[in-house]
Amino acid sequence: MKQTTAILVFLSACMLFSSCQQKQQYYTLTGQLHTPYVVKYEYKRPLTNEINAEFQHFYHLFNAFDSTSVISRINRNEDLSVKDTLFAKLFNTAKHVSEQTDGAYDITSAPIINLWGFGFSKKDSVTPGHIDSVKAFVGYQKIHLVDGEIKKNDPRLQLNASSLADGTVCDMIARMFEEKGIQNFMIDFGGEVVAKGVNPKGECWRIGITKPIDDASGATQDIQEIVTLCGRHALATSGNYRNFYIKDGKKYAHTVDPREGCPVQRDVLGATVIAPEGMVADAYATACMVLGSEGARKLKELAPEIEYYLICSDSTSTNYRIEYSEGFGKYLPAKE
Known part of the structure; x- marks a missing residue:
């Protein structure tokens, strides 16, 4: 009898242990907020909430x-404290x-961008006086x-x-995953990505960079390059693929330089x-768009922790050329 009881206790314990050790599997969550997103992760249960x-x-x-967000209240000068x-x-x-x-990237530059309008729709009505008036209250130095308060x-x-x-x-969700011990995930929010570990096939995550095709609808999404992310990395792409123009046989991206307060002609399309x-x-991806390829090379010297891949206009034709930092090469598949 004692032996039978011992066996039953042992079996119950095994069943309890098995139920606690839920099998890990990959889950995918997709949706759209202000931009489409895809979240893939390996865990013992869904983490939608x-x-x-x-x-x-x-x-x-x-x-x-x-109007109730922290940044909106700061912009209205209602609450300048930063508790988060x-x-x-x-x-x-x-x-x-x-x-x-040197201000090519500036978090306060929205008034200048708004001045010119989406796709520079207001360009015919913008005057030097308008630019100077807006620049008076734009500038990261200001x-x-x-001590926890915006001045x-x-x-x-x-x-x-x-x-x-x-x-x-992407960082926020990645941090939450890592706090739960999740080792394999990929978060894509509007084309910006944070990835760690491997995909469901046990391979590095593969992220596509699209070609700069003159297609205002954005329906064409031909892939220029595939980037493989192993380990733990973040990737972001900035570009004016759908909003460039041709002048004197050369492509230019529509980019506003906050320092000048107006659109500038740079060679970087993406x-x-x-x-x-x-x-x-x-x-940094946004900054590279404003700086151009020469500026991106100089920026890499100041920020060695980043690697860049640029799709640039060709100085001799309407085609484009590729330029990337030496360290970016390890993320590209070997060419046969």
């Missing part, structure tokens, strides 16, 4: 179109990249974070986190940056 909670927290902090460490990190990252690029030299200064927001939300974090990759 947890992922949505990160999205909600993200929008609470950085959605400039929500992620918000402080984003602000400090933006300031750092702004300093490295806003600071001191503005001019109360009209406003923050817009769109230039590094998508990379930031910039992809790999960095340790999504917000960092996102900011």
Whole structure:
């Protein structure tokens, strides 16, 4: 009898242990907020609620179109205190990249971009006087974070986190995954990616860079290059693929330089940056668009932790050329 009881206890314990050790599998969550997203991860159960909670927290902090968000209240000078460490990190990252690029990247530049309109729809009505008036309250040097509070030299200064927001939300979800011990995941939010480990096939994650095709609808998504991400990396792409023009037989991207307050002719049509974090990759990709290929090479010297891949206009034709940093080569498949 005692032996039978012992066997039953042993079997019950085994069954309990098995139920606790749920089998890991890959889950995929797709949707669209202000941009499409795809989240893939290997875990013992779905994490839809947890992922949505990160999205909600993200929008609470950085959605400039929500009057109750932290960034909106700062822009209206209603509450200049910064209690959230992620918000402080984003602000400090933006300031750092702004300093490295001498203002080619600037988180306060939204008024200038708005002045010209989407696709430069207002270009015929913009005058030098308009530019000068807006530039008076644009500039990363005019806003600071001191002891947990935003200080503005001019109360009209406003923050817009769109230039590094998508990379930031990828970081948020990745951090949540890693706190749960998840080793394999890929988060793609609007083309900005944070990936770790391997995909369901046990291979490195493969991310496509699209060709700069003159297609305003965006329906054409031909792949220029495949990037393989092994380990833990963030990737961000910035580009004016659908909004470039041809002048004197050469392609130019429509890019606004915050320092000049107007569109500039740069040779970079698309910039992809790999960095340790999504917000960092996102900011540097935007900066490369404004700096051009020569400026990107100089920026790499100041920021050795990044690698870049540029699709540039060809100086002799309407075609384009490829340029990438030496370290980016290890993320590209071997050519036969």
